[in-house]
Amino acid sequence: MAERQIPLFRRKNGQEDGTLTATSAQVAVVDSSSINYKTLTLSELLDKEKDKDSDEFEKAHQDLVHMLTCQAVLRSSFPHANLLQHVTVNIDKPEDVPEDVRERALYRYLTNLKPETFDGHYNDIWREYGTLLMAENLLDLARKANGPDQNLYVVVRKTQFYEMQSELQLKTQEVEELSTRLSKFASQQLTEGNPNIADLSDTHRPTRLGEMYSQLFDDEWSEAFEAFKDSTIAKEGDDDDELYPNILSILQTLVTEAFSFCREKSCEQLQDLENKIKEALKQNTADTPQTKTSDSEEKMEVDQSPPEAGDNKVEKPSQGALDQTVERHSKELRKAASAETVKYQAQIFIKERLPKVLQDDKVRQDQRVISYVQKCVELCWFMNVQDPPMELVAPKEGEDVDKNLFSHHGRKGKKVQTCVWAALLLHKEGPVVCKGYILPKPK
Numbered sequence: 292m293a294e295r296q297i298p299l300f301r302r303k304n305g306q307e308d309g310t311l312t313a314t315s316a317q318v319a320v321v322d323s324s325s326i327n328y329k330t331l332t333l334s335e336l337l338d339k340e341k342d343k344d345s346d347e348f349e350k351a352h353q354d355l356v357h358m359l360t361c362q363a364v365l366r367s368s369f370p371h372a373n374l375l376q377h378v379t380v381n382i383d384k385p386e387d388v389p390e391d392v393r394e395r396a397l398y399r400y401l402t403n404l405k406p407e408t409f410d411g412h413y414n415d416i417w418r419e420y421g422t423l424l425m426a427e428n429l430l431d432l433a434r435k436a437n438g439p440d441q442n443l444y445v446v447v448r449k450t451q452f453y454e455m456q457s458e459l460q461l462k463t464q465e466v467e468e469l470s471t472r473l474s475k476f477a478s479q480q481l482t483e484g485n486p487n488i489a490d491l492s493d494t495h496r497p498t499r500l501g502e503m504y505s506q507l508f509d510d511e512w513s514e515a516f517e518a519f520k521d522s523t524i525a526k527e528g529d530d531d532d533e534l535y536p537n538i539l540s541i542l543q544t545l546v547t548e549a550f551s552f553c554r555e556k557s558c559e560q561l562q563d564l565e566n567k568i569k570e571a572l573k574q575n576t577a578d579t580p581q582t583k584t585s586d587s588e589e590k591m592e593v594d595q596s597p598p599e600a601g602d603n604k605v606e607k608p609s610q611g612a613l614d615q616t617v618e619r620h621s622k623e624l625r626k627a628a629s630a631e632t633v634k635y636q637a638q639i640f641i642k643e644r645l646p647k648v649l650q651d652d653k654v655r656q657d658q659r660v661i662s663y664v665q666k667c668v669e670l671c672w673f674m675n676v677q678d679p680p681m682e683l684v685a686p687k688e689g690e691d692v693d694k695n696l697f698s699h700h701g702r703k704g705k706k707v708q709t710c711v712w713a714a715l716l717l718h719k720e721g722p723v724v725c726k727g728y729i730l731p732k733p734k
Contacts, residue, residue, distance in 0.1 A: 331412035333397075333419050334359075339408065351400035355423075358397070362426035365433065372433035375426060382421030383414040392424060495629070495673045497681060497717055501724035507666050508712050508728075515542060515663035522654045534701040536730055540709045541649070543685060546667050547713060548648050550683050552640050553671040557625070557680070560632070564621040565614075572613070626676045637668040674715070682721065685713040686729060697729045704731025 333355055340348050366373050382388055385402050392398065401416065409416055447455070493499075519538040625632075641664060649655045674681035684696060686707045692699070696714040707729050714727035 330415040330419075331410055333416060333423075336404075336409070336416060347396070347400055347403075350396035354395055354397035358423040358427060361430045362423060365426050365430045369430065369433040369437070372429055372436075374429060375422060380418070380421035380425050382417050382424075384417055387417070388421070388424075497677060497724055500670060500673055500677075500681065501715055504670055504715050504725050507663075507670060511659075511663040511666045512542060512712070514659040518657045518659040519654060522651060522657075524651060524654060534730060536709045539700075539711045539730055542663075543710050543713065544648060545645075545664055546671070547683065547685055548644060549640060549664065549667040550671040550674070550713075552644055553636065553668065553675045554680065556636055556639075557672065557675040561618075561621055561625055564624060565617050568617050568621060569613075572617075622676075622678050626678070629673060629676045633669050633672040636672055637665045640664070640668050677718075679718045681724070682716040682719045683713040684716060684727070685710040692729055692731055696723060697727045700728040700730050702731060702733065704734060706732045708732040 337348070337352055337355060342348060343352075362375070365375075385393075385398070388398060397420070401420065406413060516535075516538060519541065520535065524538060524541065641661065645655060645664060649660075654660055671683075674683075686693065686697070688707055688709060690707045692705055692707055697710075700711045709730050711728040711730050714723060715725040716722065717724050
């Protein structure tokens, strides 16, 4: 049948409203009052379905509910656009349905039904389906013509919208910045002096240092051990023991010496920072006309003895608060700068301390030994700038083996011959972060 431009629908008085490219069989004017027999509806047709648990039926039912809802909204909210009572779309079979809606679930469901399911109302069912399609289209056109819902949307100028958007971004950034500062402050209050709570943003937190300490034993320690085995030191006292206890003792001594060096230097650095900050604060205070610094006041500041009876001065408590503030910020500064300062500490140790611990020039200049020593100093420095500082535990010869802190190396026994690798504690007398190794005496 040839296509031509024909009215989408006609009013009963014959006036045309809209056009649609379709076959002449798709539209017909009928008088609904002439229908005096009961027809089968889509809802009743779906109620006859026996397998209502299938996905196909569920999707078709949802599609029908949506179409019926659109029809109800059209009648209640847009009565001026409700033309369904004046016209009827003449869609009598699946082929009359526009192709762009043939993928819908209800359409597929209806086309798969057997003809006897319709009880002789085949054309009526498809005519109702076409009416519901028109209801959807009319509702969509009515909503577009009516503009945005004032109860759901606010219409503003573009310039005003962009200004509001920019202001929202600024306020969001301010909130995020304040939240970050508050979170950082709360984290500092929580973790300060409390080693049991780790700051996950700290790349050198105790648990991470424990992992690096264990990795040091697996990698650099093994390389340094091979360097010592190739030297004359291996023959000094180790001829009768294939485990080379002399070399093991030297490698452990390098760790403990590096740790002692870092403990000493970190304390000196902290004290220097505190003194410099206090000195700067005193100078700034002395410049103000309200404050007068004298020798007696300076003595009072360093005097830690309790006040005498009848002394109502409050300088000492305020100075104590200042000391705590300076100490806290000095520790934070020392830790924040530790990644840079550790480089200089490693150079000082290798230049000044290492020759005293290791006299053999050839071994001391071996790159494997230098790498091991540098790594030891780096980790020991990070351990000592923690608050509180971490602790290394190394048993002495003849002591009982503490299986909670150490594992056996090479052989088993109850008495310590030499410490191979010191155990790492979270703090002095604290929990174990990384177990060490000992070489027990032969049985």
